[in-house]
Amino acid sequence: MKSRNLIYFCLILFTFINNIHAKEKELDNSLQAQSMLSVLYAQSAAEYEASNIQTYVNAKLALDRALNDNSWTAALEQKENFKNKPPAIILDIDETVLNNIPFQARSIINGQSYPIGWLEWMLEESSDAVAGVSDFLEYAQSKSIKIFYVTNRIAVAEDATRNNIKKLGLPLDTDRDVLLMKNENGWTSDKVSRRELVAKDYRILLLIGDQLGDFLPLDETTLKLDSRKNLADTYDHMWGSKWFMITNPMYGRWEASIYNNEYPDTEDKLMQMRLEALELKDRTN
DSSP states (O other), X not given: OHHHHHHHHHHHHHHHHHHHHHHHHHHHHHHHHHTHHHHHHHHHOHHHHHHHXXXXXXXXXXXXXXXXXXXXXXXXXXXXXXXXXXXXXXXXXXXXXXXXXXXXXXXXXXXXXXXXXXXXXXXXXXXXXXXXXXXXXXXXXXXXXXXXXXXXXXXXXXXXXXXXXXXXXXOOOSSSOOEXXXXXXXXXXXXXXXXXXXXXXXXXXXXXXSSGGGTSOHHHHSXXXXXXXXXXXXXXXXXXXXXXEXXXXXXXXXXXXXXXXXXXXXXXXXXXXXHHHOOOOOTTO
16 A cells, blocks of 8 residues: 555656646747747848947947057056056957857757757857957957957866867967956956956957946846946947947846846746836827
8 A cells, every 4th residue: 555655656746847847848948939039130130240240340440549549448447557558459259259149049949048058059169250350350460459358158168169269260369368268267257357367468448248247347237127227328438439339139137137137937927027127108298
C-alpha cells in the first residue's frame, strides 16, 4: 500500500513539474514572438541601417573637432590633467561594433531566451560589423587615435571576440590591452572603472554605444521609467557631440525600467505593466 501511494505521489509530482516547465516554455515562446518585430526591423529595415551609418558619419565629423581641442573629453570620469594625453575613443561591442541580430533571430526560431545560446554564439565568431563602423574606425586609426573596446561580454569569450573583430578587418592594437571584458581584472557590468583606466593614459574623445551604461555609471541608468528617460535631457549637451548612441530596439535596460527593474513572473503581469507604461496624448486640453 505504501509503495502504491509513493508511486501516486511521484506521478503527481512529475505532472506538476511538467506543467510548470510547459507554462515557462509557453511564456518564453510568447515573449519571443512579441520581440519578433523589433528583430525583423533591425534585420530588415533600410531605416535601421541608415540610422547606424548616419551615427558613424556624424561621429567621424566630431573626431576632427575633438582632436583640435585639447580641452575636449567625452568621459565624465576624466576631470583634469588630460590636455596633453594622446587621444582615444571607447566603443561598446555588441550592437555597436558587432551585429548579433542573427542570434536574436535564432533565439526566436528556437523558442529560447537570453542567455541560452549566447556563449555558443560568441564562440562561433560569426558576427558581422554594424553598418558604418568599419569606415569610422579606419578613419580613427588613420588619425593615430587609440581604439578601445569596452564590453560586457564575459572574459571567457575574449579570444573568440578578438578573432571575430580581426576577421572583419577592424583595428585591434596589440601593444596594450584594448579589449576590456567583463569579469577581467574583477570588472563588473559597470563600465566606470574601465573608462577610468583608459582615462589615466589617454584623452577620451568620444564614447559610442547602444546602452546608457556605455556612457554613465550603471546605478544612474537603473531607474524607473520616467527618471531614466529624463537622463536623455540631462545630458543633451553630450549627444551627437561627444556621445553617440546606436539605436537598439531588441533588448536593454530600457525594457527593465518598464517593470521597475523587476521582470514579472507571469505573462499577464508583464502585459499589464506594458499597457500601463503606454502614454496617450491628453486630447482634452
